[in-house]
Amino acid sequence: MESQPVIHPVAAGFFEQDTLTLAQSLLGCLLVKKTEEGVAAGFIVETEAYMGATDRAAHSYRERRTKRTEIMYHSPGHVYTYKMHTHCLVNVVSGGEGIPHAILIRAVDPHIGIGLMYERRQVKMEKQLTSGPGKLTKALGITMEDYGRVFYEPPLFIAEGYVPVSISNGPRIGIDHTGEARQYPYRFWVTDNPFVSR
Template sequence: MINESANIGMPQPKEFYQVPTLDLARALLGCILVKETPEGIASGYIVETEAYIGPGDKAAHSFGNRRTKRTEVMFGEAGLIYTYVMHTHTLVNVVSAEKEKPEAILIRAVEPCHGIPLMQERRGTLDLRKLTSGPGKLTKALGISMADYGHSFTEPPLWITKGKKPEKIVSGPRIGIHNSGEARDYPWRFWVPDNPFVSR
């Protein structure tokens, strides 16, 4: 059950996700990413996203229509949760596009909203700017794990709800994809300018 006392909104409907991937990557900015665990609810305003449009995107896990145990969920319907581990960090993505068209959006950074003390405990720091200013930081702070893989963002325990629409959105090349040919220059990273929680 959603803890209404935490003043958290209801999940965005499936229709919210049924738009082109680049449009969804922008629309996610300002929405609230929420995770409910036995320890409590933690959430944050999404301030940075990256779109991956496989199978023609050399930076995407699904490039070349690559279908593996890890990427299988990307071939599902829009709004599903794609988590994976990179190094020691879990990263969280929103599956986008229609079925059998493997595209996804990485949530790179959020601005802490609810459950800040819980996030500070999980991250081992009181510095708000260090809590969620990166894709691995935010999953640890919110309690997102590989157990969320394949579930839907349209229902608890991990969901996205309406927040505050940013006044301005900027875009630029994605981060950390140097060995992806021309794809490294695609301006498919979107963020809220001047927000201190953007990863870079």
């Protein structure tokens, strides 16, 4: 059995960028989750930024500070997980302490632990493993128990990857009832990557 290379988390300071810049800087980074079953990781290829109290699509719109959104008010680099239907979705807290911004990780390109991802997802095509925010969390083993962790320490962390040749952007997905906010071009993806959700 081949040993996995040692992967180091990025420094906490990496997350201290403005939210829209960070949403693009995350593209190409490696999202890693260590569990008892093994390590699974993929390169981030799609993100969506949510801009806090003035963004009607954000959970923290109008400073909605609840038990669910409390972690959004913490320092950048914290893990914000939440349930949507039966899926767990994972976000990077951004924007600075007290500024409840977050970046949804929408898709990753599988890199480590692909066999483990197939076991968890029970799909036949590799493209189906991680091409959506609920798919990637199941494939990597990210759960609601990760809420409140930080992305710069194991077991769930972000590491250096590659710099995309080209980044595209456009409106976010699945937020139809949010007025003009649904048109904001806050979704970013690695151009032409097959794992982008759509």
